[in-house]
Amino acid sequence: QVEKTWWKEAIVYQIYPASFSDSNGDGLGDVRGIINKVPYIKSLGVNTIWLSPIYASPQKDMGYDVSDYRSIHAPYGTVEDVQELIDLLHANDIRLLMDLVVNHTSDEHAWFKESRSSKTNPKRDWYIWRDPKYDARGQRKEPNNWASIFGGPAWQFDEHTGQYYLALFLPSQPDLNWESEDMRRAAHDDMRFWLDRGVDGFRIDSMNLMSKHPDLPDGKIINEEPYQSGAEFFASGPRMHDYIREMRTKVFDKYNIMTVGELGFTKDENSVREYVAKDRHELNMLFTGDIVDMDFGVEAKYGRNDFHPRKIRHLTNLWQEAMPKFDGWNTVYLDNHDSGRSITRYASDAPEYRASSAKMLATYLTTLSGTPFLLAGQEIGMANLGKEYGAEAYIDVEGKNYYNKVLKARGGEVGQMGDVLRELQLKARDHGRLPMQWDSSANAGFTTASEPWMIVNKDYTEWNVESQLDNPGSVMGYWKEMIAMRKKMADLFVYGSYVALSEEDTGEMVLGYERVSQTGQKAVVLLNFSDAEQKVLKQFEHLTLLFSNQDESCVGDGEVVLQPFGAVVLYSA
Numbered sequence: 001q002v003e004k005t006w007w008k009e010a011i012v013y014q015i016y017p018a019s020f021s022d023s024n025g026d027g028l029g030d031v032r033g034i035i036n037k038v039p040y041i042k043s044l045g046v047n048t049i050w051l052s053p054i055y056a057s058p059q060k061d062m063g064y065d066v067s068d069y070r071s072i073h074a075p076y077g078t079v080e081d082v083q084e085l086i087d088l089l090h091a092n093d094i095r096l097l098m099d100l101v102v103n104h105t106s107d108e109h110a111w112f113k114e115s116r117s118s119k120t121n122p123k124r125d126w127y128i129w130r131d132p133k134y135d136a137r138g139q140r141k142e143p144n145n146w147a148s149i150f151g152g153p154a155w156q157f158d159e160h161t162g163q164y165y166l167a168l169f170l171p172s173q174p175d176l177n178w179e180s181e182d183m184r185r186a187a188h189d190d191m192r193f194w195l196d197r198g199v200d201g202f203r204i205d206s207m208n209l210m211s212k213h214p215d216l217p218d219g220k221i222i223n224e225e226p227y228q229s230g231a232e233f234f235a236s237g238p239r240m241h242d243y244i245r246e247m248r249t250k251v252f253d254k255y256n257i258m259t260v261g262e263l264g265f266t267k268d269e270n271s272v273r274e275y276v277a278k279d280r281h282e283l284n285m286l287f288t289g290d291i292v293d294m295d296f297g298v299e300a301k302y303g304r305n306d307f308h309p310r311k312i313r314h315l316t317n318l319w320q321e322a323m324p325k326f327d328g329w330n331t332v333y334l335d336n337h338d339s340g341r342s343i344t345r346y347a348s349d350a351p352e353y354r355a356s357s358a359k360m361l362a363t364y365l366t367t368l369s370g371t372p373f374l375l376a377g378q379e380i381g382m383a384n385l386g387k388e389y390g391a392e393a394y395i396d397v398e399g400k401n402y403y404n405k406v407l408k409a410r411g412g413e414v415g416q417m418g419d420v421l422r423e424l425q426l427k428a429r430d431h432g433r434l435p436m437q438w439d440s441s442a443n444a445g446f447t448t449a450s451e452p453w454m455i456v457n458k459d460y461t462e463w464n465v466e467s468q469l470d471n472p473g474s475v476m477g478y479w480k481e482m483i484a485m486r487k488k489m490a491d492l493f494v495y496g497s498y499v500a501l502s503e504e505d506t507g508e509m510v511l512g513y514e515r516v517s518q519t520g521q522k523a524v525v526l527l528n529f530s531d532a533e534q535k536v537l538k539q540f541e542h543l544t545l546l547f548s549n550q551d552e553s554c555v556g557d558g559e560v561v562l563q564p565f566g567a568v569v570l571y572s573a
């Protein structure tokens with residue numbers, strides 16, 4: 001029997017603050033913009049918001065580089081505005097999760113400025129400083145061979161004190177040293193600052209990178225590159241669980257909050273168990289990330305690796321079946337701000353399939369065990385930037401760094417970059433950060449400025465909130481119904497057990513599973529991940545049609561025929 005709690009019943013709507021709604025016409029979204037849209041958010045039926053970082057930041061990584069955890073990036077608003085948002089959300093029974101980015105800070109954070117000022121500064125050990133190494137020719141070298149996740153070395157030399165600091169992401173995002181108790185205490189205080197203001201939990205960024213192997217050994221050499229991942233020495237390191245437990249006992253347990261950790265690199269069942277098994281008292285849930293990586297290349301994200309429904313069957317079964325073994329809890333998601341939109345990558349945004357695809361994926365997200373997360377815009381079927389956009393449309397640092405690296409290796413021949421552009425068109429982080437498409441007016445009603453901070457996808461004239469608002473047959477109408485159904489039938493869809501259907505039951509291109517409640521209600525979910533009609537091999541007698549994105553006529557006599565990207569939910573009481 002699964003224990004009931006509010007965070008299991010949460011349906012989370014992720015807002016990327018720069019791109020949601022601009023209230024003051026400067027081309028950038030802001031807190032007031034979110035406040036203005038609370039009635040809209042409420043109308044969807046979602047009951048929780050995850051807000052990507054809004055803290056003071058030089059924005060080298062869109063706010064994931066925080067320079068002060070207790071103040072707000074001025075163009076977004078003020079702490080008072082955020083308090084108003086929290087109170088308004090609570091008055092509407094909506095909870096707010098903030099992004100907690102404490103693996104690293106910005107190099108403009110006061111802590112880092114002090115730390116870098118001298119070797120004897122009391123905050124020197126709040127970051128990870130090491131002496132240089134020297135090669136046989138006496139050339140200065142990094143303390144080890146680790147690569148930055150965004151490209152280049154993970155170490156940055158600081159002339160002032162003659163040492164290197166570790167920065168696993170951008171050079172301007174130095175990693176904090178969680179071994180320092182003073183540093184941990186300061187971070188805990190900053191967490192309390194927000195929890196005391198009523199924040200209902202955190203999505204913990206790069207959660208499992210906070211504990212590095214104390215010896216910082218060289219990473220295993222896996223290719224010809226000058227720098228190697230090294231993740232085996234910084235992901236889920238030796239003290240990681242101590243840090244989480246300390247956060248829990250010293251901070252989180254004093255509040256009724258929800259925690260979701262972003263888990264990178266160590267995604268095996270046992271690692272996952274250690275973070276979310278109920279008896280471990282660590283986190284409520286995790287993003288294992290593998291579901292957004294299904295088409296990532298083997299070595300690099302932008303390497304070619306096509307999606308196949310078999311992959312989503314494998315990962316869905318893996319985590320749906322694993323969690324109950326240790327009383328853990330899943331997240332269910334397909335999109336976030338770090339990649340392309342799932343509709344383009346795992347289904348289809350071609351005009352004839354777009355609405356069906358969006359609804360089929362919505363069916364997936366709302367009928368599994370776990371807490372669903374949707375990225376703003378998903379509820380109207382927002383898709384990636386179209387193929388007509390060239391490399392210059394992509395402004396995010398991750399994709400740009402990769403593009404420029406390959407371009408350099410190919411001698412600057414732009415004409416030879418077609419394969420890389422194809423990968424950007426699928427997976428670049430820009431797609432998940434496109435301005436929200438509110439209506440068909442200029443710049444999709446996102447801003448009144450003539451120049452929004454980033455490109456607005458030109459499909460907005462057709463795909464926008466306004467055109468779907470009063471249309472029950474629209475993608476948004478479907479989302480609203482699915483969300484309402486999940487809430488109404490929580491015993492089945494939230495708390496029911498999961499039973500996989502095999503490829504032999506469904507056919508290769510169809511994902512199928514059953515949900516079964518304590519009282520014996522049953523739902524069968526069948527999702528066609530292809531653009532061809534699929535006849536489901538297994539027969540389903542004594543079940544009636546509960547929900548579908550397609551014409552009812554395709555279900556009869558226990559036989560189900562799915563239209564392209566069709567979704568069918570069958571039911572028996």
Ligand code: ISL
Nearest residue numbers: 061064101149169205206264301338339
């Ligand atoms: O973005 C990724 C793949 O495209 C991931 O490798 C990502 O860098 C990793 O999951 C960590 O992401 C988080 O921390 C980063 C930030 O840039 C991301 O936006 C955030 O989600 C550094 O804070």
